[in-house]
Amino acid sequence: xxxxxxxxxxxxxxxxxxxxxxxxxxxxxxxxxxxxxxxxxxxxxxxxxxxxxxxxxxxxxxxxxxxxxxxxxxxxxxxxxxxxxxxxxxxxxxxxxxxxxxxxxxxxxxxxxxxxxxxxxxxxxxxxxxxxxxxxxxxxxxxxxxxxxxxxxxxxxxxxxxxxxxxxxxxxxxxxxxxxxxxxxxxxxxxxxxxxxxxxxxxxxxxx
Amino acid sequence: xxxxxxxxxxxxxxxxxxxxxxxxxxxxxxxxxxxxxxxxxxxxxxxxxxxxxxxxxxxxxxxxxxxxxxxxxxxxxxxxxxxxxxxxxxxxxxxxxxxxxxxxxxxxxxxxxxxxxxxxxxxxxxxxxxxxxxxxxxxxxxxxxxxxxxxxxxxxxxxxxxxxxxxxxxxxxxxxxxxxxxxxxxxxxxxxxxxxxxxxxxxxxxxxxxxxxxxxxxxxxxxxxxxxxxxxxxxxxxxxxxxxxxxxxxx
Numbered sequence: 418x419x420x421x422x423x424x425x426x427x428x429x430x431x432x433x434x435x436x437x438x439x440x441x442x443x444x445x446x447x448x449x450x451x452x453x454x455x456x457x458x459x460x461x462x463x464x465x466x467x468x469x470x471x472x473x474x475x476x477x478x479x480x481x482x483x484x485x486x487x488x489x490x491x492x493x494x495x496x497x498x499x500x501x502x503x504x505x506x507x508x509x510x511x512x513x514x515x516x517x518x519x520x521x522x523x524x525x526x527x528x529x530x531x532x533x534x535x536x537x538x539x540x541x542x543x544x545x546x547x548x549x550x551x552x553x554x555x556x557x558x559x560x561x562x563x564x565x566x567x568x569x570x571x572x573x574x575x576x577x578x579x580x581x582x583x584x585x586x587x588x589x590x591x592x593x594x595x596x597x598x599x600x601x602x603x604x605x606x607x608x609x610x611x612x613x614x615x616x617x618x619x620x621x622x623x624x625x
Numbered sequence: 626x627x628x629x630x631x632x633x634x635x636x637x638x639x640x641x642x643x644x645x646x647x648x649x650x651x652x653x654x655x656x657x658x659x660x661x662x663x664x665x666x667x668x669x670x671x672x673x674x675x676x677x678x679x680x681x682x683x684x685x686x687x688x689x690x691x692x693x694x695x696x697x698x699x700x701x702x703x704x705x706x707x708x709x710x711x712x713x714x715x716x717x718x719x720x721x722x723x724x725x726x727x728x729x730x731x732x733x734x735x736x737x738x739x740x741x742x743x744x745x746x747x748x749x750x751x752x753x754x755x756x757x758x759x760x761x762x763x764x765x766x767x768x769x770x771x772x773x774x775x776x777x778x779x780x781x782x783x784x785x786x787x788x789x790x791x792x793x794x795x796x797x798x799x800x801x802x803x804x805x806x807x808x809x810x811x812x813x814x815x816x817x818x819x820x821x822x823x824x825x826x827x828x829x830x831x832x833x834x835x836x837x838x839x840x841x842x843x844x845x846x847x848x849x850x851x852x853x854x855x856x857x858x859x860x861x862x863x864x865x866x867x868x869x870x871x872x873x874x875x876x
Contacts, residue, residue, distance in 0.1 A: 429718035432695060432699075467745070540820060545628045545875040571747070
């Protein structure tokens with residue numbers, strides 16, 4: 418099996434790479450790449466993302482043919498893709514961080530700032546929070562409801578269709594923290610930084 | 626519900642832990658990678674390395690430490706000490722640090738915070754503020770507490786938030802090493818002024834001090850060194866204590 422972690426020069430992806438390498442134990446051929454050919458021949462793709470929605474979208478767009486390749490992988494070939502943090506957020510139609518920016522449009526919805534209730538809640542939402550699993554998702558196999566995951570973000574994905582939500586977390590509101598739509602998976606939290614439970618999720622994605 | 630974090634901090638000099646866990650079964654008491662792993666296996670919510678390497682020629686030792694640690698620890702890793710430029714931050718992040726804490730460089734030129742948070746995201750930029758009370762105000766010190774910048778710590782905190790810092794790591798120099806507890810007054814004042822999380826540091830001598838930092842100081846996270854290093858308390862003991870006081874922690 419060939420798994421590619423998209424390296425589009427946006428933020429720090431070494432932790433993501435380390436976590437997949439830790440889990441795969443020679444089962445998987447892991448590529449860290451933005452090469453269109455390599456991505457095309459992958460069985461699975463991981464789309465990390467750090468920084469702002471706009472900076473990540475801009476970075477994806479700056480690599481010729483990358484977005485087209487990802488679109489085809491997800492929408493035509495229907496192969497599994499896991500988006501992490503801003504990687505998940507980019508699934509949306511539109512994001513409002515910095516300025517209004519068009520997203521990948523894979524899961525209809527928007528990304529806007531978490532309502533911190535006039536300063537009552539600190540932003541970014543940083544730290545370990547429990548996830549409420551609301552839908553059976555293959556990536557949550559053997560992961561208990563109310564497990565802790567590590568979060569760090571100020572913006573949240575609000576999908577139009579609640580059916581895609583697989584987990585939420587309680588902060589100032591019920592924040593969507595995991596989605597699944599057919600072959601598309603995403604987590605707002607960082608499995609690569611969520612210790613054993615997070616590594617289990619990585620393992621589940623590899624074993625899909 | 627978001628949990629309050631407990632962050633053990635290790636001082637690293639020339640790639641070796643200076644003060645560290647003093648367990649008999651440690652193969653190499655000076656190995657920061659091994660110590661970080663003990664902490665993360667023991668329930669630490671995050672690990673912090675403070676590089677106190679003095680000489681420039683040994684400065685690169687921290688990069689290897691971070692690289693090796695990030696292959697073995699899967700909780701967030703914050704690295705600080707001697708971070709001077711965007712390039713330093715970039716290097717640490719590429720080695721596997723999740724957050725970088727900036728102290729002197731942020732005081733010298735707040736643009737470092739502005740630019741780095743734009744480039745890498747606020748989530749990985751922590752500004753470390755060393756504050757000391759002089760008269761009726763707290764002033765910001767740099768160079769490991771040797772130089773007084775004369776800046777007001779409260780105003781500086783606000784400025785760092787506005788510059789894009791994702792978190793503030795506030796150390797009371799008056800309390801650091803005393804083991805008599807955090808400077809609650811300082812923590813409370815800063816945390817009520819800013820909307821970003823505050824990590825309290827300096828002065829922890831017992832578990833009650835950790836509880837005070839969170840309950841009275843309104844800190845989102847508490848950092849401590851010596852109470853964990855010498856086997857006085859384990860991280861899990863600290864968490865159980867906080868839990869018994871009604872403070873939400875990850876157990």
